[in-house]
Amino acid sequence: xxxxxxxxxxxxxxxxxxxxxxxxxxxxxxxxxxxxxxxxxxxxxxxxxxxxxxxxxxxxxxxxxxxxxxxxxxxxxxxxxxxxxxxxxxxxxxxxxxxxxxxxxxxxxxxxxxxxxxxxxxxxxxxxxxxxxxxxxxxxxxxxxxxxxxxxxxxxxxxxxxxxxxxxxxxxxxxxxxxxxxxxxxxxxxxxxxxxxxxxxxxxxxxxxxxxxxxxxxxxxxxxxxxxxxxxxxxxxxxxxxxxxxx
Amino acid sequence: xxxxxxxxxxxxxxxxxxxxxxxxxxxxxxxxxxxxxxxxxxxxxxxxxxxxxxxxxxxxxxxxxxxxxxxxxxxxxxxxxxxxxxxxxxxxxxxxxxxxxxxxxxxxxxxxxxxxxxxxxxxxxxxxxxxxxxxxxxxxxxxxxxxxxxxxxxxxxxxxxxxxxxxxxxxxxxxxxxxxxxxxxxxxxxxxxxxxxxxxxxxxxxxxxxxxxxxxxxxxxxxxxxxxxxxxxxxxxxxxxxxxxxxxxxxxxxxxxxxxxxxxxxxxxxxxxxxxxxxxxxxxxxxxxxxxxxxxxxxxxxxxxxxxxxxxxxxxxxxxxxxxxxxxxx
Amino acid sequence: xxxxxxxxxxxxxxxxxxxxxxxxxxxxxxxxxxxxxxxxxxxxxxxxxxxxxxxxxxxxxxxxxxxxxxxxxxxxxxxxxxxxxxxxxxxxxxxxxxxxxxxxxxxxxxxxxxxxxxxxxxxxxxxxxxxxxxxxxxxxxxxxxxxxxxxxxxxxxxxxxxxxxxxxxxxxxxxxxxxxxxxxxxxxxxxxxxxxxxxxxxxxxxxxxxxxxxxxxxxxxxxxxxxxxxxxxxxxxxxxxxxxxxxxxxxxxxxxxxxxxxxxxxxxxxxxxxxxxxxxxxxxxxxxxxxxxxxxxxxxxxxxxxxxxxxxxxxxxxxxxxxx
Numbered sequence: 001x002x003x004x005x006x007x008x009x010x011x012x013x014x015x016x017x018x019x020x021x022x023x024x025x026x027x028x029x030x031x032x033x034x035x036x037x038x039x040x041x042x043x044x045x046x047x048x049x050x051x052x053x054x055x056x057x058x059x060x061x062x063x064x065x066x067x068x069x070x071x072x073x074x075x076x077x078x079x080x081x082x083x084x085x086x087x088x089x090x091x092x093x094x095x096x097x098x099x100x101x102x103x104x105x106x107x108x109x110x111x112x113x114x115x116x117x118x119x120x121x122x123x124x125x126x127x128x129x130x131x132x133x134x135x136x137x138x139x140x141x142x143x144x145x146x147x148x149x150x151x152x153x154x155x156x157x158x159x160x161x162x163x164x165x166x167x168x169x170x171x172x173x174x175x176x177x178x179x180x181x182x183x184x185x186x187x188x189x190x191x192x193x194x195x196x197x198x199x200x201x202x203x204x205x206x207x208x209x210x211x212x213x214x215x216x217x218x219x220x221x222x223x224x225x226x227x228x229x230x231x232x233x234x235x236x237x238x239x240x241x242x243x244x245x246x247x
Numbered sequence: 248x249x250x251x252x253x254x255x256x257x258x259x260x261x262x263x264x265x266x267x268x269x270x271x272x273x274x275x276x277x278x279x280x281x282x283x284x285x286x287x288x289x290x291x292x293x294x295x296x297x298x299x300x301x302x303x304x305x306x307x308x309x310x311x312x313x314x315x316x317x318x319x320x321x322x323x324x325x326x327x328x329x330x331x332x333x334x335x336x337x338x339x340x341x342x343x344x345x346x347x348x349x350x351x352x353x354x355x356x357x358x359x360x361x362x363x364x365x366x367x368x369x370x371x372x373x374x375x376x377x378x379x380x381x382x383x384x385x386x387x388x389x390x391x392x393x394x395x396x397x398x399x400x401x402x403x404x405x406x407x408x409x410x411x412x413x414x415x416x417x418x419x420x421x422x423x424x425x426x427x428x429x430x431x432x433x434x435x436x437x438x439x440x441x442x443x444x445x446x447x448x449x450x451x452x453x454x455x456x457x458x459x460x461x462x463x464x465x466x467x468x469x470x471x472x473x474x475x476x477x478x479x480x481x482x483x484x485x486x487x488x489x490x491x492x493x494x495x496x497x498x499x500x501x502x503x504x505x506x507x508x509x510x511x512x513x514x515x516x517x518x519x520x521x522x523x524x525x526x527x528x529x530x531x532x533x534x535x536x537x538x539x540x541x542x543x544x545x546x547x548x549x550x551x552x553x554x555x556x557x558x559x560x561x562x563x564x565x566x567x568x569x570x571x572x573x574x575x576x577x
Numbered sequence: 578x579x580x581x582x583x584x585x586x587x588x589x590x591x592x593x594x595x596x597x598x599x600x601x602x603x604x605x606x607x608x609x610x611x612x613x614x615x616x617x618x619x620x621x622x623x624x625x626x627x628x629x630x631x632x633x634x635x636x637x638x639x640x641x642x643x644x645x646x647x648x649x650x651x652x653x654x655x656x657x658x659x660x661x662x663x664x665x666x667x668x669x670x671x672x673x674x675x676x677x678x679x680x681x682x683x684x685x686x687x688x689x690x691x692x693x694x695x696x697x698x699x700x701x702x703x704x705x706x707x708x709x710x711x712x713x714x715x716x717x718x719x720x721x722x723x724x725x726x727x728x729x730x731x732x733x734x735x736x737x738x739x740x741x742x743x744x745x746x747x748x749x750x751x752x753x754x755x756x757x758x759x760x761x762x763x764x765x766x767x768x769x770x771x772x773x774x775x776x777x778x779x780x781x782x783x784x785x786x787x788x789x790x791x792x793x794x795x796x797x798x799x800x801x802x803x804x805x806x807x808x809x810x811x812x813x814x815x816x817x818x819x820x821x822x823x824x825x826x827x828x829x830x831x832x833x834x835x836x837x838x839x840x841x842x843x844x845x846x847x848x849x850x851x852x853x854x855x856x857x858x859x860x861x862x863x864x865x866x867x868x869x870x871x872x873x874x875x876x877x878x879x880x881x882x883x884x885x886x887x888x889x890x891x892x893x894x895x896x897x898x899x900x901x
């Protein structure tokens with residue numbers, strides 16, 4: 001099967017600092033991949049390079065056959081790559097509906113003139129539907145995101161990632177700030193995405209989560225891939241050894 | 248299937264805001280404006296009339312248009328300190344074009360606007376691409392644009408504009424001053440731009456959370472350049488109106504107007520730290536200052552008391568806002 | 578692209594700051610102005626340059642960024658003394674900010690000239706600063722001259738409301754002009770009543786607004802006095818826009834080029850010209866006299882001239898050559 005996402009020797013330098021020193025892996029459609037590594041191993045840099053926030057210094061990133069090097073973040077999203085950031089990347093003074101459609105507001109012509117205005121009614125309608133489909137308890141899509149609780153805000157971030165039929169969803173520490181019961185909801189979401197054939201990259205420190213939902217695990221250390229194993233064929237101790245560099 | 252909230256969800260409070268007018272109107276501003284009008288109606292028999300209302304609109308037009316410019320920039324968590332100087336520069340360029348170069352009057356308008364937009368474009372390029380803080384860039388432009396206006400004119404006002412340009416500042420079709428018409432029309436256009444288009448929405452999002460804007464594919468640099476160019480363009484327009492009103496391109500026109508413009512935006516409920524801004528709010532903020540100034544003139548209040556009154560109203564409006572917010576939290 | 582813009586910006590601002598290069602041979606007079614950003618001081622600077630040329634001396638001229646930058650002006654003054662000028666001609670932003678620098682000049686035996694009478698003799702004496710001479714126009718007399726004109730134009734028995742537009746609140750020049758006007762008007766035409774005296778902050782737009790507002794209150798307004806021409810132009814254009822052009826006497830002070838054009842065009846009624854250009858020439862000429870061992874009066878008043886359409890048309894007043 002052709003991979004959905006393929007990284008070939010991706011490198012990223014910030015001035016003299018080399019954050020990524022050659023990362024290669026491939027991801028199949030519907031596959032759930034764990035991206036592991038200690039703080040500073042290069043996980044965030046790698047994800048931001050995939051989503052186009054950073055531009056790779058060398059190497060190739062192919063997504064569904066397209067080379068992402070020439071794409072900006074908006075174009076990469078349009079190809080079907082979504083990321084849920086750890087800080088959620090929400091505009092707190094905008095309402096729920098606006099956040100869900102951020103960067104992709106549908107427009108309509110104003111009074112038939114060649115003036116394009118944001119189609120507010122459609123945004124609210126579709127945001128409402130998405131929130132309901134996710135079963136999220138957000139009182140109204142007109143609430144300002146800054147007025148919502150942390151869990152509700154995460155629901156908004158998730159809704160934003162899922163509204164436009166993504167092919168790959170990257171989640172950065174989605175369970176780090178949640179209570180035990182809420183964690184189970186996130187893991188169930190990951191399984192549901194897999195059932196729908198959507199690939200997931202899960203960045204997490206919690207190995208129990210990884211072993212619960214992931215097919216494969218990749219370990220980064222000092223900007224390199226040091227391990228790429230099938231979760232069913234490895235153990236937590238082996239993974240930990242890779243992470244800390246004792247393996 | 249998604250994390251639903253564990254405990255009961257406390258319904259978050261929506262601040263006193265008037266959603267359909269851009270979601271950022273402070274009712275407090277409107278209350279202050281209405282109270283001010285009531286008080287002045289009682290204090291002066293000349294205040295409450297159509298003619299005086301038109302006078303207020305005329306007097307507020309230049310500052311108000313600069314206020315709209317600063318509303319966009321403030322929305323994006325930026326600041327434009329060069330507005331007053333760019334106003335002076337735009338007016339001078341327009342006056343020079345028709346008066347010294349002898350070009351037909353439409354060129355005066357086009358060149359005046361272009362001069363303003365050019366200053367704004369340079370501000371935008373330096374902020375967005377060179378990454379210099381807006382405060383520094385526009386402070387520099389404050390000096391450069393003012394200096395350029397003085398150099399171009401040798402420090403002397405360019406007196407005498409062609410009749411169509413003067414009409415722009417002094418005409419009264421159906422008894423309504425042209426600057427007042429332009430002022431209200433621009434309020435409608437810029438309100439539309441800020442509240443209904445992607446350009447306006449993204450300006451607010453950049454000011455709210457720049458990382459979120461980048462992550463969702465918004466072209467932050469391009470948008471910033473657009474915002475500062477718009478700001479300069481509006482300042483150039485205000486400069487042309489100023490020049491038309493006094494029939495001369497004055498290189499010292501608009502000194503310190505940027506501060507009044509920013510004050511109007513803040514009075515109207517815009518957040519100086521970005522993410523929340525409203526043109527209608529700024530319109531109300533500018534009118535508060537215009538009405539107050541008009542009232543003080545009608546009452547012939549001496550200069551020292553005028554400064555005290557203006558300062559007091561500013562503090563009152565902001566205090567009302569804070570009081571309302573803290574009550575909401577409790 | 579960015580770098581080019583940066584360079585351009587730097588070049589423009591540097592070009593504004595670079596002083597005219599001092600010529601080596603001739604004695605150099607250091608000239609420090611409050612500001613260059615208004616026509617009055619612009620004309621003063623031109624007059625000084627012309628005076629320097631006429632007297633064969635080099636002029637090293639600088640100005641503060643604005644007439645509020647008192648401390649910056651002192652710094653410029655101190656720096657100027659480093660160049661060991663033959664004389665220091667300074668218009669201080671207020672009565673005390675330049676005193677330390679002037680004291681230093683005294684110590685270096687550099688004569689100090691109080692340009693445009695900004696110093697308070699009592700404070701100057703107390704600080705132990707010696708001033709060679711003070712040169713300036715009498716602002717109170719300028720205001721009075723405007724009142725005399727108004728009385729002559731409207732008649733000594735005329736009645737009606739009059740508006741006074743003051744300068745920046747607290748500024749001595751504006752206050753003296755307005756005060757001179759009010760005092761004289763009460764004397765020569767007691768029927769003309771000042772109904773409002775409001776701050777126009779030297780701003781044409783604000784003066785236009787004040788005029789509109791006052792016309793609402795006093796539609797029968799007969800005259801307006803503005804403490805400078807910039808504001809007078811705002812006022813007169815507002816009068817014309819209100820359809821009362823020619824029915825209200827509007828008088829300014831300064832005799833700026835824009836003011837003159839407006840008078841010629843039949844809009845502004847008159848302006849009391851202060852002749853800063855002549856003041857500049859006179860200042861330099863008198864310094865030369867002192868350095869040659871001569872004596873000059875301790876206070877030199879530069880005359881003013883009342884500009885009206887008739888005076889400008891006749892063109893016979895010899896002082897007109899100094900109206901810039």
